[in-house]
Structures are given as structure tokens and as C-alpha cells.
Amino acid sequence: MTPSPYAAALARIPVREHRTEVLGAETAWWEYGEPGDPVLVLVHGFRGDHHGLEPVIAHLPGLRIISPDLPGFGASAPLAGRAHDIDGYAAWLRAFLVETVPAGAYTLLGHSFGSIVASAAVAGGLRPDRLVLVNPIGAPALEGPRGVMTRLAVLYYRLGALLPPRLGFWLLRNRLIVRVMSVTMAKTKDPELRRFIHDQHDRYFSAFADRDMLLEAFRASVSHDVREFAGNIPVPTLLVAADRDDITPIEAERELVTRFPDGRLAEIEGVGHLIHYETPEQAAGHIRAFLGAVASDAPEATA
Template sequence: MTAPNPYAEQLATIPVARREVDLLGATTVYWEYGSPEAETTILAVHGFRGEHHGLEPVVAQLPDFRVLSPDLPGFGETRPLPGRTHDLAAYVDWLTAFAAEVAPGAVVLGHSFGSIVAASAVAAGLATPALILVNPIGAPALEGPRGILTRLAIFYYWAGAKLPSAAGEALLRNRGIVRAMSVSMAKTRDPELRRFVHDQHDTYFSRFADRDVLHDAFVTSVSHDVRESARSISQPVLLVAAQRDDITPIEKERELARLFPRAELVEIADVGHLIHYETPAPAAAAIRRFLAPSDAGTR
């Protein structure tokens, strides 16, 4: 990494340990932040093409919480699930197994693609006292304000899967394309923060196992959204949404909030789909307020 991490000093004060657990025939690698004795544990599920590092700026704002942050199957250090297509059912099975084995009773948090997986798992019965969705995918990606770019992305991932292996892998890991994705999502005008965001994507956005896993996950990300699960979730839900999100417009997030039986929507101004990088402090403040009534013994 070449850009300074503006959250490094805060992160340095939080204990962290790398851990492994065998689930569904593969080893899941995850990181435990904070004290095991913390009153509240959060199970954090990252977004598409990302891995656990992406949520660290939010973790940095929550030093008194215990956060368990796994790399999803096929991304980061977690290997793909053997014999499985990496579709929504596979990710839901994996998250449910992870929660039962490592984080029973944890509050579940999902960012972006992770919001789809987290919401679907909770709707299917994953036991949790509360659900937090950051930059939730609240409408089909093709209906977003950048629907044309989404169609280009569909072609890009299709080409990456269909080209000869070496050419397809090179296309999907192309640094110029990764940078273009990063530039399109970043909204901050702070040059140092923009450099950090781009450096994060340069460093971690191509840490997927292979092109088949990436293609499966992409198809899943554009074929589903949180609306499918919303009405089936009885737990309290916090939606942390961006007013300038190009993936799900804020109007759609407001509609999504009304679908849940018990939901609170917090809107953050002047940020897009990168709340976790650009505005982690307001997001963490919303999370802290949402989880404050913990002395009732439910978390």
C-alpha cells in the first residue's frame, strides 16, 4: 500500500487476531477485533470484490465492540466452497454456518453485496437480535441511475468468464479497470482520502480466488436485492444509506425502509456507495445509537 491510512491510528488501539474455522468443506478466515468480553458482538459481512479490510474504517470507530469480520468464500484468504456454485443460497448457507459456529447471538451487519447475503440469511432463520445494512442494495442494479454502466459491467464479467483463462483473469484483474471502478464510486473531494480509497481498491479488489467465483458472485449481486427479504425480517433493522449512492438511489432506500416491519433509516449526505471508506464515523455513530439499548439483555 502506498497511501496513508487515515484510520490507522484508531485501528492500532484495537486488539485484532486472525482466526480460521472449517465450514462447508473449506476453511473460512476471519478477523476478531476488540475484546472477547465486549458486551456486543457484530458479525460484519463485506461487499462484492472486497474482503475484511474494507470494513476496518468502521471497525476503527467502534473500539468497545467485538467485531468478527470474515472474508467471504472465494475472496481474500477464504477459499471457495467445494462443489458449490457461489450463488445466494451458497452464501446464505455459509453465513448461517459461520454465525452458528463462531458468532451465535451476534448482531449481523452487511455492506452492499453483504447486505443481500445478510438480509437473506436472517430472513431464512439466522438468529440475531438485530440487523444493520450499510449501503444496502435496495433495488435491482439495472434500475439504478447508472443502469448503462451496470450493463457494461455485466458484459465485462461475462467476457472475463468466457475468454481463455489467462486473458479472462488478466481482464478481471486489470488495474486500469479497477481504478475506473474506484473513481466512479468515490465522492469525497479530499485528495488524501481519495488516494486512500483508490489504494484500497488497488490492493484488495482483485483478491478473488478465480474468475468463476467472481462471475457467480457478480451474477448474484445483480440478480437479487434486499427487498426480497425485508418483509420476512422481524428483528429491528438499521439502514445506513447514502444520499449520493449510484447503486441504489436514496428514494429507493426510503421505499426499502418501509418494507421492513421494524426499520430505522439513517441518511448520510455527500457520500455515495463508499460509506465504509468516506464517512465511517457517522455510520458508526448511527450503529452505536441503534445498539444502545443493550442493557435489556438481548445483545
């Protein structure tokens, strides 16, 4: 286990673990901070779990942060009787918030695949006060220069689901493939931080419930992007994007923000799709500035 460079900051924030039944299946979620503080709800990315966003949490003291494992990932059970597609995850998110934030104001944050889930839920009627999208998926994965690699990944997940169970799980959890992915996405030159990132992916990237739900979720992640929901999101929205993101180029993020009725873009230089690991303090700073700016624009604040 590689020590986290953010461990000391995170240790200063109290955390409580919970289990809640949502749509007939158990969801594991973690609550950081104190009751009564402003609420921020997190939705992590594909094949991750709540651990991935802890470096950002470490830089957001003073908030009550609710961070679940998505259904089928981490310690959460798969969806019960529903497909692990965008509609299924959006329905789960709406039901989860009814159980955990039944009343009061909150901000919703989605990272990567979580940006699609969160956007779909808000476009479908969920009403947070604000929306934050970190490394948002802002362009179709099956088109453009990255389309060939995406199609190869589709074949990889399909093969993992079709092979006999033992061989299929071995392929999907293969440490060499996970390490190649991790090395490709990490942009930092700091050797200690790179070791931490690789250790995080080794420990948590393969914590999924079964091969079929993983294939469903992957298909959902590459068949949708935030663009299709942006125009129907009526709440103030912040995009925190990276100028070296291999998943969505920064040019696509600059175009994406124009599709929101009330959108703004914060760019972080020198980082790729791992803002939450490499530059969490900068991301947290943009989030805090956004929360403060939106609060100062509210009618009760300006009356």
C-alpha cells in the same frame, strides 16, 4: 502503499486472525476487540474483503467484532460444491456463525452485496438480535437508468470467464478498470482520502479465487436486492444510506425501509457507495445509537 487516515484509531483495537473450516472449505476471519464484549459480525461487499470495513471498526472500540472474508474473496477458499449465489452465501453465513458464535447475542452487519447476503440469511431463519445494513442494495440493478451499465458489467464478467485464463485474469484485474470504478464511486474532495480509497481498491479489489466464482457472485449481486427479503426479517433493522449513492438512490432506500417490520433509516449527506471509507465515524455513530436504542427497548431493560 498509501497510509490509512484511520490507522491510529484501528491500532488501539487488538486483532486476532483465524482459520475455520465452514461447509468443507476454509474461511479466513479476523476478531477485533476483547472476548466478552458485545458481538458484531460483519459481511463485506462484492470483490472486497475484511480490510474494507476496518475504517468502521476503528470507530467501534468496546465491541468484539468478527469480520470474515467471504468465500472466494480475500484469503477465504471458494464454496465447496456449492454455487456462489445468494443461497450459497446465506448457507455459508449460517454455518460460519454456528462455528464462531455458537451461543449468545450478536448484531449482524452487511455492506452492499453483504446487505443482500445478510438479509437473505435472516429471512431464512438466522436470528441475530439486530441487523445493520450499510449502503444496502435496495433496488434492482438490471432495471431503471442504471440497467444498461449493469448489463455492460455482466458482459465484462462473462468475457473475463470465457477468455483464456491469462487474458481473462488480466481483464478482470485490470488496474485501469479498477481505477475507473474507484474514481466513479468516491465522492470526497479530500485528495489524501481519495488516494487512500484508490490504494485500497488497487490492493484488495482483485483478490478473488477464480473467474467462474467471480461471475457467479456478480450475477448474484445484480439479480437480487434487499427488497425481496425485507418483509421476512423480524429483527430490528437499521439502514445506513448515502444521499449520493450511485448503486441505490436515496429515494429507493427511503422506500426500502418501509418494507421492514421494524426498520429505521439513517441518511449520511455528501457521500456515495463508500460510506465505509469516506464517513466511517458517522456510520459508527449511527450503529452505536441503534445498538443503544434497541437495548433500551428490550423487555429486561424496561422492566
